[in-house]
Amino acid sequence: MTQSLLSLSVTELAERVRGGAVPAVEIADQSLRAIRERSDLNAFCHVAEESALAAARRLDEQRRGGRPLGKLAGVPIALKDALCTHDQPTSCGSRMLLRSGDDGREHGWRSPYDATVVERLRAEGALLVGKANMDEFAMGSSSETCVYGPTRNPWDPERIPGGSSGGSAVAVAARLTSAALGSDTGGSIRQPAAHCGVVGVKPTYGRVSRYGLVAFASSLDQVGPMARDVRGAARVLEVIAGHDPKDSTSADVPVGDYEAACERGVSGLRFGVPAEYFGDGLDPSIRAAIEGVIAKIEAAGCTVTPVSLPHTDYGVATYYILATAEASSNLARFDGVRFGKRVEAPGADLQAMYGASRNAGFGREVKRRILLGTYVLSAGYYDAYYAKAQRVRTLIRQDFDRVFQDVDVLITPTSPTVAFRIGERLDDPLAMYMADVYTLPASLAGIPGISVPCGLTTVQDGRDSSPELPIGVQLLCPMFEEERLFAAAAGVEELVRAT
Amino acid sequence: MTITRDDVLRVATLARLDLDDDSLDELVHELDRIVGYVRKLDELDTSDVPPTTQVAVSSAPLRPDEARPGLPTEVALREAPRSTPEGFRVPAFVDET
Numbered sequence: 001m002t003q004s005l006l007s008l009s010v011t012e013l014a015e016r017v018r019g020g021a022v023p024a025v026e027i028a029d030q031s032l033r034a035i036r037e038r039s040d041l042n043a044f045c046h047v048a049e050e051s052a053l054a055a056a057r058r059l060d061e062q063r064r065g066g067r068p069l070g071k072l073a074g075v076p077i078a079l080k081d082a083l084c085t086h087d088q089p090t091s092c093g094s095r096m097l098l099r100s101g102d103d104g105r106e107h108g109w110r111s112p113y114d115a116t117v118v119e120r121l122r123a124e125g126a127l128l129v130g131k132a133n134m135d136e137f138a139m140g141s142s143s144e145t146c147v148y149g150p151t152r153n154p155w156d157p158e159r160i161p162g163g164s165s166g167g168s169a170v171a172v173a174a175r176l177t178s179a180a181l182g183s184d185t186g187g188s189i190r191q192p193a194a195h196c197g198v199v200g201v202k203p204t205y206g207r208v209s210r211y212g213l214v215a216f217a218s219s220l221d222q223v224g225p226m227a228r229d230v231r232g233a234a235r236v237l238e239v240i241a242g243h244d245p246k247d248s249t250s251a252d253v254p255v256g257d258y259e260a261a262c263e264r265g266v267s268g269l270r271f272g273v274p275a276e277y278f279g280d281g282l283d284p285s286i287r288a289a290i291e292g293v294i295a296k297i298e299a300a301g302c303t304v305t306p307v308s309l310p311h312t313d314y315g316v317a318t319y320y321i322l323a324t325a326e327a328s329s330n331l332a333r334f335d336g337v338r339f340g341k342r343v344e345a346p347g348a349d350l351q352a353m354y355g356a357s358r359n360a361g362f363g364r365e366v367k368r369r370i371l372l373g374t375y376v377l378s379a380g381y382y383d384a385y386y387a388k389a390q391r392v393r394t395l396i397r398q399d400f401d402r403v404f405q406d407v408d409v410l411i412t413p414t415s416p417t418v419a420f421r422i423g424e425r426l427d428d429p430l431a432m433y434m435a436d437v438y439t440l441p442a443s444l445a446g447i448p449g450i451s452v453p454c455g456l457t458t459v460q461d462g463r464d465s466s467p468e469l470p471i472g473v474q475l476l477c478p479m480f481e482e483e484r485l486f487a488a489a490a491g492v493e494e495l496v497r498a499t
Numbered sequence: 500m501t502i503t504r505d506d507v508l509r510v511a512t513l514a515r516l517d518l519d520d521d522s523l524d525e526l527v528h529e530l531d532r533i534v535g536y537v538r539k540l541d542e543l544d545t546s547d548v549p550p551t552t553q554v555a556v557s558s559a560p561l562r563p564d565e566a567r568p569g570l571p572t573e574v575a576l577r578e579a580p581r582s583t584p585e586g587f588r589v590p591a592f593v594d595e596t
Contacts, residue, residue, distance in 0.1 A: 099578075099580070109578055110577070110578060112570055112574045112575070112577070204555070205554050205555050206554075206555035206558060206559055219552065219553055219554070243560075245562040248559060248561070248562075249553070249555070249556070249559050250559060251555055251558035251559050252558060252559065252560050253558050311543075313539075314539065314540060314542075314543065316536075317536060317537040317538075317539045317540050318540065320533065320536075320537055321537050321540075328514060332515075335515070336580060337579070337580075337587050337589055338575075338578070338579055338587055339578040339579065339580075340578075340580070341580075342580035342581070344590065348590055349590050349591065349592060350589055350590045350591070350592035351515065351592075352590075353589070353590050354515040355515050355516060355517035356517055358514075358515055358516045358517070359516060359517040359518065359519065362516070364522070367516060367518070367526070368526065368529060368530065368533075370514050370516060371507060371510050371511060371514060371516070371526065371530060372530060372533060372534070374510045374513050374514040375502075375506065375510045375530070375534070376537075378509075378510060378513060385537065385540075387550060388540050388541075388545060389537075389540060390550030390551055390552060391545035391548040391549070391550050391551075392540050392543060392545060392548075393550070393551040394548050394549055394550060394551045395543065395545070395548060397551060397554070429529055429532075429533060430532060430533060430536055444551075445554065446554030446555055479554070479555065480558075
């Protein structure tokens with residue numbers, strides 16, 4: 001078994017390295033080899049072979065020297081390419097951040113600093129093996145709009161892995177790494193986690209520093225972990241969470257003991273099932289899988305109550321106004337002056353240089369969103385679109401506040417469908433946006449959510465093969481209640497695995 | 500049609516985004532569909548609803564306003580497409596004639 005170490009969970013692997021049973025170099029070797037062997041999945045856009053091996057050698061020396069190792073010692077982790085790394089290029093999946101190097105090839109931008117979450121992972125001994133592919137500037141639900149080409153789902157390479165953190169989800173699902181970081185603006189961690197059969201967490205807005213995360217929509221963006229089990233995600237979140245003076249939206253709220261919370265299970269929790277998440281458009285096999293989980297929770301002695309979040313249906317429209325407005329402002333920094341792509345015709349003035357650079361650097365979906373965001377913010381339209389959406393956002397938040405007076409955890413499907421075929425929705429932006437219908441409301445409300453694998457379904461799509469594809473169940477809790485979220489998620493994971 | 504060709508060209512100018520002519524008609528059509536969809540919010544009466552601009556600012560403290568070292572000039576300029584030793588080089592934008 002060449003990949004036996006990579007089949008271990010985050011916590012098992014770290015404990016073996018800390019105990020001296022496994023050298024970190026051997027894990028780094030296996031991860032780097034697995035990444036090379038599965039290059040067909042296109043999960044990575046940069047592999048940090050030398051720096052990962054060097055970090056592993058340092059860990060092994062540290063252990064031989066009798067010095068204590070960190071909580072993620074020897075754990076290979078993939079970073080979404082939206083996270084800045086001082087020793088690896090960052091491209092955010094965009095041509096905008098590629099430049100021709102001295103060797104004639106295109107390279108991603110080199111950040112002068114590490115993102116805070118990257119610093120924290122390094123400090124705990126994680127092996128940062130590379131940068132994972134993503135939709136350009138995190139704008140997508142399929143990881144198809146990346147400048148490096150589409151990422152493929154390991155369960156069926158003809159299908160998308162979800163997005164925008166698709167490469168991160170694939171790295172974990174295909175056992176190329178033990179964990180990954182993604183970023184979630186409207187579902188970009190939870191939805192690919194569901195499509196790839198892994199655990200994905202969107203923490204509370206403000207829980208994790210965004211310093212060094214390339215900004216998409218600043219009132220929504222949040223960094224979070226992916227792993228193959230709930231406990232592994234809990235450990236990674238414990239490492240990256242917590243106040244950071246470098247991010248003015250980072251909350252000064254104590255980080256809980258998420259791993260210990262996993263021991264509690266579902267006992268004593270009151271679950272709510274929002275009717276609006278089970279309406280038209282939900283794949284019957286996903287409905288059946290979620291109902292199966294709910295039955296197990298009831299059988300375990302929990303109360304399960306039907307609840308209503310009446311403004312759910314307005315989530316997609318609200319999100320696409322607010323997120324694009326914020327993106328149009330955030331992406332103004334890509335102007336060809338300080339970094340990234342620059343196109344300058346002879347004699348062109350500054351405005352012409354801006355316009356030409358941005359036209360050449362941005363892909364189609366990014367342009368669509370910049371235009372939409374500029375439109376909803378422009379004179380004469382601001383009140384009708386942007387201000388209106390901010391008010392509806394309040395209604396969506398109030399829906400959650402109301403139901404959390406009566407229940408502790410909400411349980412819903414993560415995605416209305418299983419992973420769709422590559423190319424299927426690329427020319428239909430609205431159909432693509434609907435992939436996030438169940439994840440967007442929690443992002444708008446700022447509350448934490450997790451997707452946990454809860455079963456497989458066989459798809460009959462008229463081809464020779466009938467692939468089995470994973471289904472994810474989403475759990476949601478009130479703001480800063482990550483401990484409760486992990487207790488519920490670990491409990492649900494155990495109930496699912498018991499059958 | 501809510502969105503016209505002129506709307507898209509006006510917005511593209513505001514966004515400092517040149518658009519290729521061959522993509523324009525399709526963009527107009529796509530944006531019109533999306534704007535048509537998001538008008539769904541008009542179904543709701545929000546006249547008495549306050550806006551949400553941020554969800555968690557109350558728990559995010561401000562840090563002291565103290566001077567700290569920034570990036571060294573040569574590091575800040577390292578990725579610039581065009582630079583001088585002192586700064587970023589851009590095309591002329593002030594008419595000095």
